[in-house]
Amino acid sequence: MSIMTVSYALLLYAATVIFALGLCYRVFTYARTPAPLKIPTMPAPVTRAGVVFRMVREVGLFESLFKSSKWTWIFAVMFHLGLLLEVLRHLRYFIQPLWFWVVLVQPFGVYGGMAMVAGLAGLFARRLLVARVRYVSQPSDYLMLILLLGIGGSGLAVKFLDHTDIVSFKAFVLGLLYFDWQPLPANPLLLTHLALVSLLLIVFPFSKLLHAPAVFFSPTRNQVDDARERRHLAPWAARLERAGGEV
Amino acid sequence: MAKIDFEVPVIGEYLETPALQPAAMAKSAPFKASPQHQQALGFPSELLENWEEVAIAKLGELLNKYESLRVYLDACVKCGSCSDKCHYFLGTGDPKNMPVARQDLLRSVYRRHFTLGGKLFPKLVGARDLDKSVLDEWYSYFHQCSQCRRCSVFCPYGIDTAEISMAAREIMDEIGVGQKYCNEIIGKVHTIGNNLGLNAAALANTLEGLEEDVKDDTGFDIRFPLDVEGADVLLITPSADFFAEPHIDGLIGYGKVFHQAGVSWTMSTYASEAANFAMFIGNYEQMRKVALRIRKAAIDLKVKRIVVGECGHAWRVAYSFWNTLAGPFDFLDPNYPVPQHIVEFTYDLIQRNAIKLDKEANDHMRLTFHDSCNVARATRMGDRPGGQLALPRAVIKASCNHYFDMPADTIGEKTFCCGGGGGLLTDDLMELRVKGALPRMQALRQVQKEHGVTHMAAICAICKSQFSKVLPYYDFPMDTIVSVHQLVSNAIQLGAKT
Numbered sequence: 001m002s003i004m005t006v007s008y009a010l011l012l013y014a015a016t017v018i019f020a021l022g023l024c025y026r027v028f029t030y031a032r033t034p035a036p037l038k039i040p041t042m043p044a045p046v047t048r049a050g051v052v053f054r055m056v057r058e059v060g061l062f063e064s065l066f067k068s069s070k071w072t073w074i075f076a077v078m079f080h081l082g083l084l085l086e087v088l089r090h091l092r093y094f095i096q097p098l099w100f101w102v103v104l105v106q107p108f109g110v111y112g113g114m115a116m117v118a119g120l121a122g123l124f125a126r127r128l129l130v131a132r133v134r135y136v137s138q139p140s141d142y143l144m145l146i147l148l149l150g151i152g153g154s155g156l157a158v159k160f161l162d163h164t165d166i167v168s169f170k171a172f173v174l175g176l177l178y179f180d181w182q183p184l185p186a187n188p189l190l191l192t193h194l195a196l197v198s199l200l201l202i203v204f205p206f207s208k209l210l211h212a213p214a215v216f217f218s219p220t221r222n223q224v225d226d227a228r229e230r231r232h233l234a235p236w237a238a239r240l241e242r243a244g245g246e247v
Numbered sequence: 248m249a250k251i252d253f254e255v256p257v258i259g260e261y262l263e264t265p266a267l268q269p270a271a272m273a274k275s276a277p278f279k280a281s282p283q284h285q286q287a288l289g290f291p292s293e294l295l296e297n298w299e300e301v302a303i304a305k306l307g308e309l310l311n312k313y314e315s316l317r318v319y320l321d322a323c324v325k326c327g328s329c330s331d332k333c334h335y336f337l338g339t340g341d342p343k344n345m346p347v348a349r350q351d352l353l354r355s356v357y358r359r360h361f362t363l364g365g366k367l368f369p370k371l372v373g374a375r376d377l378d379k380s381v382l383d384e385w386y387s388y389f390h391q392c393s394q395c396r397r398c399s400v401f402c403p404y405g406i407d408t409a410e411i412s413m414a415a416r417e418i419m420d421e422i423g424v425g426q427k428y429c430n431e432i433i434g435k436v437h438t439i440g441n442n443l444g445l446n447a448a449a450l451a452n453t454l455e456g457l458e459e460d461v462k463d464d465t466g467f468d469i470r471f472p473l474d475v476e477g478a479d480v481l482l483i484t485p486s487a488d489f490f491a492e493p494h495i496d497g498l499i500g501y502g503k504v505f506h507q508a509g510v511s512w513t514m515s516t517y518a519s520e521a522a523n524f525a526m527f528i529g530n531y532e533q534m535r536k537v538a539l540r541i542r543k544a545a546i547d548l549k550v551k552r553i554v555v556g557e558c559g560h561a562w563r564v565a566y567s568f569w570n571t572l573a574g575p576f577d578f579l580d581p582n583y584p585v586p587q588h589i590v591e592f593t594y595d596l597i598q599r600n601a602i603k604l605d606k607e608a609n610d611h612m613r614l615t616f617h618d619s620c621n622v623a624r625a626t627r628m629g630d631r632p633g634g635q636l637a638l639p640r641a642v643i644k645a646s647c648n649h650y651f652d653m654p655a656d657t658i659g660e661k662t663f664c665c666g667g668g669g670g671l672l673t674d675d676l677m678e679l680r681v682k683g684a685l686p687r688m689q690a691l692r693q694v695q696k697e698h699g700v701t702h703m704a705a706i707c708a709i710c711k712s713q714f715s716k717v718l719p720y721y722d723f724p725m726d727t728i729v730s731v732h733q734l735v736s737n738a739i740q741l742g743a744k745t
Contacts, residue, residue: 026321033314036531038567039407041399042624043632043660050632058403067661068328068401076326076403126327131267133327135342136351138373140364141325206363207372211404214322219315220396220405225627227567228584231574236312237531244535 005184008194009176015198022205023213030217034234044225051224058221072126078119079148085112086155093166093173110159117152120145144207147200154193164190253678255720256338256685258692262657264331265340272341272682276387278675280425287434288533291423298422299377303360305421306353306414310361315410320357322404323347329398329406334663335391338682343388346398346408352384353415386424389415391679393669394527394560395620400660412669413529420528428673429524436537441486441520450516453489461499467741469502474548475513480505481545482514483521483565483586484556485708493730494711497557500732503739504593507602512554518544521561522708526568527670535572538564542573551580554587557730559619559707560668562588566626590706591628593735594638597645603740609647612702612729615694616643616652617687617714618662619707636660639706639731646738651698657690665705667713680713681720688721695723706731 045051057063062080065073089109091102124145127133158164164187175182184191203209216222233241282292295301310317329346331337336344343349351373358365358374365374375381394409419425435444445453454471461469472478482505488498505512518540525533545553553576555565565586570576576585584591596602618636628634636659644650657663666683694700705711705728714728 030314030318033311033317035314036312037571039315039410039625041396041405041407041660042627042635044627046627046630046632058405062403064401064405065326065328065403068332068403069326072326072328123326127325130327132264132330132342132345133325135267136325136327136330136345136347138325138371140368140372143371203364208321208324211322211324214318215404217314217318218322218405219318220399220407225632227570228586231570233571234312237571240532240535 001181002183002186004186004191005172005181008184008191009181011198012176012194015201019201019204026205026210027213030214034236035219035223036234036237038223038225038227038232039219040223040225041220042225044223046225048224051222055216055221059215071122075119075122075126078115079123080119082112082114082116082119082152085109086116086152093170094177096170096174110156113152113156113159117149117156120149120152124149140207144203144209147196147203151193151196151200154189154196158187158189158193162187162189251720253681256682258685258689258721262337262686262689265337267342268340269342272335272339272344272391272679273384273387275391275676275679277390277671277673278427279386280427280430284427284430284434285420285423285425287437288420288425288430288530290420290425290430294423298382302377302382302418302422303356305418306357307361309414309417310357313410313414315407316414319350319404319406319410320354323350323354323406326403328401328403329408332398332401333392333408334395334397334666334686335393335679335683338666338685339679341391343384344391346402346406349388349392350406350408350411352381352388353411356381382419382424385415385419389419390426390671390676393620393664393666393671393683395664395668396624397620397661397664400624409669413527415529416527417529420530426528426670428675429527429670432522432524433528433533433537436520436522436524436540440515440517440540442522442524443486443489445486445489445519447516450489450519454514457495457499461502465503465741467506469499469506469741471498471502472513474516475511476547477549478511478513479550480510480512480552480554481518481548481550482512482554482556482589483518483541483561484514484589485521485558485561486519487708487712488556491708491712492715493726493728493733494557494708496733496736497730498732500730500734500736500739501556501589503736503741504589504596504602504732507739507741507743508592508596513548513550515544515548517547521555521558521565523561523564524670526560526564531572534564534568538569538572541569542576545576546578552583552587553579553585554589554592556589557706557708557732559621559709561708563621563625588628588638589732590638590642593642593732594629597642603743604646604735604738605740606646606648606738608737609734610649612647612734613649613651613698613700614643614647614729614734615650615691615700615703616640616658616731617665617703617705617710618658619705619710620662620664620668622706623662624660639704643704643731643734646734651694651700653690653694657686663687663690665707665710665713666717668709672709672713681717684713684717684721688717688723691723691727692721702727702729704729704731704734
């Protein structure tokens with residue numbers, strides 16, 4: 001087993017563990033923190049089912065962003081939808097035998113990769129060219145886009161410039177999954193791609209990428225408009241009430 | 248109109264996004280609370296010696312108490328969708344009035360002290376230590392947010408800058424840096440029962456005078472009852488309704504509606520205020536203390552229902568928070584919503600043909616309606632989502648013949664703040680108030696040109712006061728602003744059998 005295979009195997013394990021634990025911890029803290037007051041942005045749904053529908057529109061269609069800025073919406077949809085297609089397409093490396101729909105998604109995946117890179121380029125241009133957005137951008141905001149562009153770019157390069165031996169790569173991935181390590185093809189573009197993906201997984205729980213889980217915990221979006229009908233009381237507010245006595 | 252030492256914005260053909268003018272409003276800051284105002288609320292009288300430490304500890308405490316704060320400080324991706332949505336940014340061009348930049352004033356400190364990235368690489372992620380210059384920025388720019396939540400409509404994660412500015416103000420109170428306007432007023436409510444410091448005798452006197460005036464005007468005995476035990480309805484209304492213009496015309500309207508409906512009602516000297524400025528300083532305990540006065544008044548007066556007058560943030564506190572802060576209201580009649588808005592009350596009477604309105608009485612006006620931010624984005628009326636937008640319009644349209652909405656992106660959930668909400672309705676912030684009103688003034692000008700609109704109805708005491716003051720700066724007559732129930736008052740047929 002080459003040093004390279006071992007280092008990448010360890011890197012990918014470490015990245016996955018940091019990603020999973022970090023994300024779980026964040027989600028746990030979000031879930032644990034109470035929302036003491038009813039603050040849905042109105043008009044808001046008056047039923048739980050309505051809230052689910054609102055959240056589906058928000059997460060699936062970026063409804064609020066659409067209201068706000070059409071250009072940002074277009075680039076954001078291109079990037080996120082492209083990323084989703086690519087992730088689905090990449091399932092082929094993890095599954096044996098392949099599920100039916102993973103096979104179906106394969107030809108679209110490549111376009112997903114292109115859309116993703118184009119969308120990211122648009123977002124980057126907007127960040128650079130719109131004075132308001134440039135004003136609020138930190139170095140990390142640019143670096144995040146560059147990292148994602150690097151992932152998309154190196155992925156497309158593996159596909160189009162220096163096609164790697166995907167059969168042995170799949171063997172490597174399955175080897176990681178079943179703790180039966182197989183050699184990793186020594187393709188520089190593939191190695192770059194994997195290193196950048198690992199980096200993304202590692203920074204995810206410590207960065208603004210937390211917007212992905214956070215949106216589900218946003219009280220302005222996930223609360224039902226039923227303040228008059230149901231009394232909403234956070235545990236700490238209930239303790240305060242008991243301590244404060246009755247009127 | 249006072250002397251102007253700033254440039255009043257020019258209303259253009261369309262609302263334009265201004266070019267960035269860094270630090271344009273850096274000098275804007277409200278007067279600080281005096282030691283007495285601070286002490287009355289249990290806050291330190293002046294800046295603590297170890298204020299940095301206390302502030303960070305308070306931020307940590309709030310992060311564990313408010314899911315909104317914790318999630319919103321993490322979730323922002325700096326996409327910029329909110330950046331051109333704030334009326335204060337649109338009116339001033341100061342980039343720190345972009346909602347995301349305003350949040351970043353607190354987020355930068357959060358990152359430095361509570362996140363790994365900010366501890367290891369502060370420059371990279373825009374993290375910074377809390378020092379005096381940061382505190383000064385907080386005091387200035389967190390008092391340039393009217394907590395109107397327009398940005399939260401457009402944010403893909405629903406980040407609500409109001410939650411951030413409330414937390415920042417709470418931290419500042421905790422270290423001894425309070426705002427005079429809010430804290431003085433909250434103190435008055437605790438001791439006297441209303442924002443104005445109007446005592447029981449003065450209030451009774453005012454209402455008696457009002458009864459006489461209305462009698463002279465209409466020939467009818469419209470009562471404005473105070474502390475009547477056993478009345479059906481307790482009316483909780485902003486104290487500005489007792490004498491400010493055009494608020495008082497709204498109060499006369501409520502009185503006429505109750506009179507025609509034949510419902511016994513009362514106001515309370517103990518809880519003579521619907522406003523709850525404790526919301527503006529983000530303080531749950533203070534907000535609860537103010538709300539509990541209303542619960543006590545309702546119990547003491549043995550009423551069956553509570554109806555709330557025209558006031559935006561008060562309706563937010565009443566609709567969204569009362570049940571939490573001062574509930575359960577199981578001692579009231581369960582057949583009516585608790586609380587009920589006066590517009591819901593009047594709307595219901597109109598639906599049942601229980602009052603008669605003569606639209607022609609308002610034919611001297613061509614009207615539009617300013618959706619108050621808190622009513623539109625933080626409450627509901629009726630039983631369907633959006634009722635808070637539909638019901639006031641229905642009541643206005645039932646009272647007049649000429650009604651025209653302002654452009655769609657300036658009303659409803661996208662409504663612009665009047666520029667004076669969130670505890671900023673104070674003369675020491677006049678420049679901010681005038682500039683922040685620009686988007687609304689622009690929209691008003693548009694319907695004035697297109698439809699000959701002469702008057703704008705509002706449903707909030709703060710909006711009414713703010714517009715009375717600010718309209719003249721933009722060459723609109725001061726009395727362009729009217730109360731919704733002023734229109735009802737003009738149109739209602741007293742004594743008419745239905």
